[in-house]
Amino acid sequence: MFLVIKFTMRELLLEIFNILYKEFGKQHWWPAETKDEIVIGAVLTQNTAWSNVERAISNLKKAGVIRLKDIVCVDESLLKELIKPAGFFNQKALYLKSIASFIEGHGGLSSLSKQDTHKLRSMLLSVKGVGKETADSILLYAFERPVFVVDAYTKRLVSRHRLSEDLSYDGIQRLFMENLPLDVGLFNEYHALIVKLAKVYCKKKPLCSGCPLERL
DNA sequence: CACCAGGAATGTA
DNA sequence: TACATTCATGGT
Known part of the structure; x- marks a missing residue:
C-alpha cells in the first residue's frame, strides 16, 4: 500500500x-536605483542577458539619459548607440x-499609479514594445502591484x-495568482528566485541535476 | 562553430 | 488560435 x-x-x-528562498535568500529585485530605470530595464532585458543590459544602462547613465523624460528628448540615433x-x-x-x-x-509614473491595476495593465499592453511579461514586470516592480510575472x-x-497542463502565459499566471496570497513582496521574490535558480542550475540541462527542486 | 539570454511584433494558415 | 520568422549583442 502506498x-x-x-x-x-x-x-x-x-x-x-x-x-528556493532557503537556498538563495532575498534577491533584492528590481536591480535599479529608480522607478524610471526599472521601466527602461524591463524593455532592454527582453530576450537579453542581464549583463548586456547593465552595459546599456551604464552607457545611458554616463550620457545623462536615465530618466523617462530624457528618453523622450534624446536623439534616436544616439539612443541606439x-x-x-x-x-535589438x-x-x-x-x-x-x-x-x-x-x-x-500621462503625467509620469506617479500620476499613472492612481489607476487600478487592471486598467493600468491594459494601458501598458497598448504600448508598442510592451507585451505581457514586460507589462507585468513594470506593474510588479515599478508600480508595486501584486501581479505574478511569467x-x-x-x-x-x-x-x-x-x-x-496549461502552459500559456495566462494559464501559468492564473496558477500562481489563484493559489497564492496576492502579496507584492511574495511575487517579487518568487519571480526573482526562479530567475536565480535558472541562472545557477538549469541553463539548458533537462534534468537540473543538483537543483534544489530535484526532489519534488 | 553553435547556442542561449529575465520577448514582442508581424505574418501565415 | 497556433506557430514561424525577425530582431542583434556578448558570453559560454
Whole structure:
C-alpha cells in the first residue's frame, strides 16, 4: 500500500518558494536605483542577458539619459548607440521612446499609479514594445502591484514539475495568482528566485541535476 | 562553430 | 488560435 500524501496547489507552490528562498535568500529585485530605470530595464532585458543590459544602462547613465523624460528628448540615433550592447537596438530604441512618451504623456509614473491595476495593465499592453511579461514586470516592480510575472523559466518550471497542463502565459499566471496570497513582496521574490535558480542550475540541462527542486 | 539570454511584433494558415 | 520568422549583442 502506498502512502499517498496530497498537497494542495497552494502548499506545493509555497513549498517550492520556501526551498528556493532557503537556498538563495532575498534577491533584492528590481536591480535599479529608480522607478524610471526599472521601466527602461524591463524593455532592454527582453530576450537579453542581464549583463548586456547593465552595459546599456551604464552607457545611458554616463550620457545623462536615465530618466523617462530624457528618453523622450534624446536623439534616436544616439539612443541606439547607447543601448547597443543590449541587442535589438533598432527595435528597443523605438520601444523605449514609445513607453517613455506614453508614461510622461500621462503625467509620469506617479500620476499613472492612481489607476487600478487592471486598467493600468491594459494601458501598458497598448504600448508598442510592451507585451505581457514586460507589462507585468513594470506593474510588479515599478508600480508595486501584486501581479505574478511569467517568463521562460517559469514556464519551464511549471512544465518540468507538471504543475499545470496549461502552459500559456495566462494559464501559468492564473496558477500562481489563484493559489497564492496576492502579496507584492511574495511575487517579487518568487519571480526573482526562479530567475536565480535558472541562472545557477538549469541553463539548458533537462534534468537540473543538483537543483534544489530535484526532489519534488 | 553553435547556442542561449529575465520577448514582442508581424505574418501565415 | 497556433506557430514561424525577425530582431542583434556578448558570453559560454
